[in-house]
Amino acid sequence: MSGAVLILGATTGIGRAVARELARTRRSLVVAGRDLEELQTLAADLRVRYGVGAVACRFDARASEGLGAFFRECVEAAGGRLEGVVLCFGYAGSQQRAESDWEETVAIIQTNFLSAVRLLNLAADHLKEAGAGFICGITSVAGDRGRQSNYIYGSAKAALGVYLQGLRDRLSGAGVTVTTIKPGFVDTPMTFGRPGLRGLASPQRVARVIRRAIERGRAVVYVPWFWRWIMLFLRLVPERIFRRLRL
């Protein structure tokens, strides 16, 4: 298997949908996450459904150790060369708990930012050496505007967004594209059961948009597309008025 795509956080939600979408378009995959048993089931699914190569590797984004060894394992599983890396994992956590519980805050920042940066640094070096490939990171519209309801998660995702922006700049001459995806509300375990959400985007639809964005080497893509305009509007609302919206 050569030139496989590594999906970080493939077990559920958007990650699983992206894995299937890329397999459907005939790419070999390394699917990674915390739950090896589930990942092996997913790898089997990708092989059976689409006839592509797929293997599972385990890592834990909450831990700060062991990510280097894990990345080497993935490269080895891919036959020594990755075609691209899609970073899908994230931890929304609990804003309320994070405000009083430092450990929850650390877990959110460790997962969404520090571990992401560690892994993407390794991915950048690997792809740059090959002189081709792509990196795609899933951030969130929550990172576009600090809101009282989720600013710990939002700030970690915003930091990841700036990191990806810088990385895009660094790799622009190296043949490696870097794409930032900003999903709005998607019908995944992260949103299931939350009151007041309607018309959620399906993970399949989001995955299709992500695949196209990767293939075209786009820089920043909102999905569904209208979130670009919602977030633009929210960013333009003056602080004084924003405070009264209590979002």
Place this chain on the structure above:
Amino acid sequence: MTGDRRENSLPPRRIQSLRTWNNHLSARCEVYRPERLRELEAIVGCPQLRDVICRGLGRSYSDCHLNEAGGVILQERLDRMLSFDFSSGILECEGGVALGDIIDCFLPRGFFPPVTPGTRFVTIGGAIANDVHGKNHHRDGSLGAHILSLSLLTAGGETLQCSPTKNPDLFWATVGGLGLTGVITSARVRLQHVSTGYMKVDIDRAPNLDAALEQFSETDERYQYSMAWIDALAGGGSLGRSVLIRGNHAEIEDLPAAQRRAPLAVRRRRRPSLPFYLPSFALNAASVRAFNQSYYVSHPDRTGSIVPYDSFFYPLDAIGNWYRLYGRRGFVQFQAVFPPEVSRRALIELLQEVSRSRRASFLAVLKVMGPAGKGLLSFPMAGHTLALDMANTGRDLAVFMCRLNELALAHGGRVYLAKDAFLTAEAAASMYPRLQRFRKIKMRIDPQGRFASSMARRIGLVESREA
């Protein structure tokens, strides 16, 4: 974003009013949608939930996938295919895999489901739990006959392997068992080999019921698939006038040159969707009569037409949300099967009843069924089956449906549990002679009544809850 991270890895839930596909019944349920096997196990074992039932894609017309004030597990995201053996055509997949996905993945490789109902939007787990049949029942039997084995997550938290030879009693209680024996986490099904994605179809008109039955008995063995659309509003000498639609999987040499190059590549049509409910008066006796007349007239006898598989098997899937045709109150479906000795008499009485009531039914289907399978609560048995749609008109419809149920019972017929909304416990017990055996196995495997549904309580498959 979510604050609700509960211990023992229960996934998030949502309190929701779930409806049957035909928008007739609804129930407030505590809904879960696990994406990992461990989450599923946690829900089944969760002591705070008094009982649960699995739901696939919710296409059933009956309340077998509703559980008022109890738990409902949406299985749609436990949908991974586990293995496929090309030489035998045996697919092993999780219970949440949709039939349409199986077709999309395996038709290009020359395989097709052994049995398919009239929609591709069903899960394998749901299809087994209702032991669904298709247009090929007279020849191939129901889906249960093609299931080699299944894994069943039981109330005790154990996963049991069941097959016709291993735990056979539990296997045949689960096939057609409406999800009451446990969760069908995975199954092995043998797909059939096909050479093309097209059907070779013959259309024959029959001016009345006797002509239709005669054609069925004379020529049905030529066709793997056979059914008749029947004009349920026609009366008098035209009672039961029908259009017989029968066919086989086309071979490569049947295809026109243009399709021969890629015989398995059938383009899926874009589906327009009905964006809103039609007013409830839109489908009335007059408009349906006009539809039926034009349908009959526009289907002259034809032999050997080549049509894509999806327009043959799933004509209604071509319109998303077609249930909205009947307006907000929805509709009901009646399907019964009658033993061959009495079926002619029973069908005449039934059609007279419907024709006299002037209840619109523009989707009425007549079909010959082969011998019954071994599922304890399976619907199919040798004879003729008739399926009718009727708009929900409230109280008087319930009275009418009860009369149809009595009529079915009086003729030794039985009503399809996947579509029924009116059956009583007594009637169900008389229609399904193996129901007591089912209850015994249920008591053994699930003594606490962990798996229960609105329907199971209604027709006495489980004890009703204490207040």
